Amino acid sequence: MKIGVIGTGTMGSGIAQVFIEKGYEVILNGISESEIKNGFNIIDKNLDRKVKKEKITLEDKEAILEKLNICVEIDELKECDIVVEAIVENMEVKKELFKKLDEVVKEDTILATNTSSLSITEIALSTKRPDKVIGMHFFNPAPVMKLVEIIEGVASSQETVDKVHELCNQISKDPVMVKEAPGFIVNRILVPMINEAIGILGDGIATKEEIDKAMKLGAGHPMGPLELSDLIGNDVVLFIMEVLHKEFGDDKYRPHTLLKKMVRGNLLGRKTKNGFYKY
Ligand code: 3HC
Numbered sequence: 001m002k003i004g005v006i007g008t009g010t011m012g013s014g015i016a017q018v019f020i021e022k023g024y025e026v027i028l029n030g031i032s033e034s035e036i037k038n039g040f041n042i043i044d045k046n047l048d049r050k051v052k053k054e055k056i057t058l059e060d061k062e063a064i065l066e067k068l069n070i071c072v073e074i075d076e077l078k079e080c081d082i083v084v085e086a087i088v089e090n091m092e093v094k095k096e097l098f099k100k101l102d103e104v105v106k107e108d109t110i111l112a113t114n115t116s117s118l119s120i121t122e123i124a125l126s127t128k129r130p131d132k133v134i135g136m137h138f139f140n141p142a143p144v145m146k147l148v149e150i151i152e153g154v155a156s157s158q159e160t161v162d163k164v165h166e167l168c169n170q171i172s173k174d175p176v177m178v179k180e181a182p183g184f185i186v187n188r189i190l191v192p193m194i195n196e197a198i199g200i201l202g203d204g205i206a207t208k209e210e211i212d213k214a215m216k217l218g219a220g221h222p223m224g225p226l227e228l229s230d231l232i233g234n235d236v237v238l239f240i241m242e243v244l245h246k247e248f249g250d251d252k253y254r255p256h257t258l259l260k261k262m263v264r265g266n267l268l269g270r271k272t273k274n275g276f277y278k279y
Contacts, residue, residue, distance in 0.1 A: 001024060001025075001081045001167075002024075002026075002079055002080045002081050003016075003019045003024050003025065003026045003027070003060040003080060003081070003082055003083075003084065004025065004026070004027050004029065004080035004083035004084070005019070005026055005027070005028050005029065005083070005084050005086065006029045006030075006039055006074075006077075006080070006083060006084070006085045006086065006097065006101075006152075007029075007030070007039075007085065007086035007087040007088075008028060008029075008030035008031075008035045008036050008039025008112075009038075009039075009086065009136060010042065010043075010140060010141075010271070011086040011140060011142060012028065012030075012039060012086035012114075013028070013038075013039040013040075013042040013043050013086070014042070014046075014053075014138065014140070014141055014142030014143055014148045015084055015086055015114065015138050015142050016028045016043060016068065017043045017046060017047075017056035017142070017143050018138070018142055018143055018171050018173070019044075019067075019171060020064050020065070020067040020068050021064055022164070022170065022172070023067065024067065024172045025067050025069070026067060026068055026069065027069045027071055027076060027077055028040075028068060028069070028070045028071070029071050029072065029073075029074060029076070029077060030069075030070070030072060031072065032072060032128075032221035033072060033111070034178020035072075036070040036071070036072060037071065038069055039188040040068070041153050042276025043065075043068065044065070046108055046202070047061045047064060047065070048061070048142060048257075055103060061127075063222060066078060074097075074100055074101065074104055075104055077105060077106055078104050078106070079106070080105060080106075080109060081106075081108075081109055081110070081153070082109065082110040082112060082163075082167065083101060083105060083109060083110070083111055083112065084112045084113075084136055085097060085098070085101075085111070085112065085113045085114060085115075086114040086116055086138075089115060089116060089117070089118060089236065089239050091118055091119075091122065091123070093128055094113065094115065094118065094123050094126075095122070095123060095125075096126070097197065098113075098123055098124075098126045098127050099126045099127065100113060100135070101127070102126070102127035102128055102129060107129075108132070109132065109166065110132050110133075110134065110160055110163060110279075111127065111129070111132060111134075112133075112134050112135065112136035112164065113133070113135055113136070113262045114132075114135075114136060114137055114138055114159055115135060116139070116183075116187055116236060116240055117182055117183050117187055117239070117240045117243040117244070118138065118240075118243065119152050119153070119180060120133060120134065120135045120152070120153030120156065120180050121154040121155065121180055123153075124153045124155055124156070125258055130153065130154075130155035130156075131155050131156060131157035131159075131160060132156075132157070133153060133155070133156060133160075133165055133199060134150065134151065134152065134153065134156045134160050134161065135149065135150065135152075135153070135180070135184070136148055136149075136150060136151075136168075137149035137150075137151060137177075137184060137186075138173075140231060140232055146172075146173055147173065147174060147175070147176065147186070148155045148168045148173045148174075148175045148176075148177050149176055149184050149185060149186060150164050150168065150175045150176070150177050150178065151178045151179075151180055151184055152163060152177070152179055152180060152181050152182065161177070164239070165177075165227075172246070182243055182247035182248060183240060183243065183244050187244075188227050188244065189241050190228075190251060191237055191241055191244065192241070192244065192252065193225060193241045194225045194226075194228060194229045194237055195237070195241050195253075195255060195256050195259060196225075197211050197215070197224075197226055197229075197261075198225075198226070198229070198256045198258050198259045199258070201226065201258060201276075202256055202257065202258035207278070208226045208276050208277070211224060211225065211226055212225065212226050212227050226276040226277075227276065227277060229276060230269030230270050230273070230275035230277055230279075231269065231277050232269070233268050233269050233270075234259060234262050234263050234268050234269050234275055234276075235238050235263050235268050235272055237259065237274060238255050238259050238263045240266070241253060241254075241259070242253035242255060248254075261276065264266075
């Protein structure tokens, strides 16, 4: 089975890594030579870390990387059995990509999106195969987090759902089924919680360290909400809040002004080396 992954950011490269580590042949597609190099470097570094920790040998690393092919042309994905898209969270850009993909890939290829909150149904409508379009939502860091949310659009067929479910099992992920709805399960719960933590900080009620410590020690979270926001990307957190706010129309989803201010100031978290914390 050949897997296509589109997008060379943290999620795209993380997803590609998951598949090659399980022995799948992957074609990782990015928008430019420098972007695909960036994706390759993320995977290479992650595998190096595993070698250093003696989780894998250098030979294992080389064998894993053998499975990875990189390309900038969408046409090169034509032989893939499933393509997972992990590009920018912009509906128009995604629709354009899916339309193009639909023309390039085989008739029975499944087109999956890793979108964090956009409508699978709407993305599917840009193709002539809405039954084969589905959400496959991985979590950051993708090589570590066990969950994949499998999101059924209105037209996703049972056959597509079953195939993606089986594939998740093959890559040792533990999927949950979700019917399409804004934010699905995790982001609908997690992202408003992060927004609330930002509100507590913005209101001057506690410091960032105290907020994060409180949620780690008081609620058993592996990371505090502010350090997690920096990991996810504060722009992504804002985007998801905006989708929830727009779709539900409920004021409880209004993004906090501090979050908006930080995104305007390019304090996006780990990716800009500056967010709630400095990196
Ligand atoms: N990439 C790859 N591997 C990573 C990694 C990364 N970015 N960060 C950590 N790891 C690996 C480490 O190498 C280590 O591997 P090992 O067990 O084989 O040695 C393992 O993960 C544990 O890492 P650490 O010991 O360094 O640190 P922690 O035990 O604190 O774990 C964590 C790090 C897994 C990130 C943990 O803090 C955690 O689970 N945090 C919460 C993450 C979370 O909630 N993610 C979901 C975000 S929401 C989302 O992604 C949806 C999107 O739509 C917004």
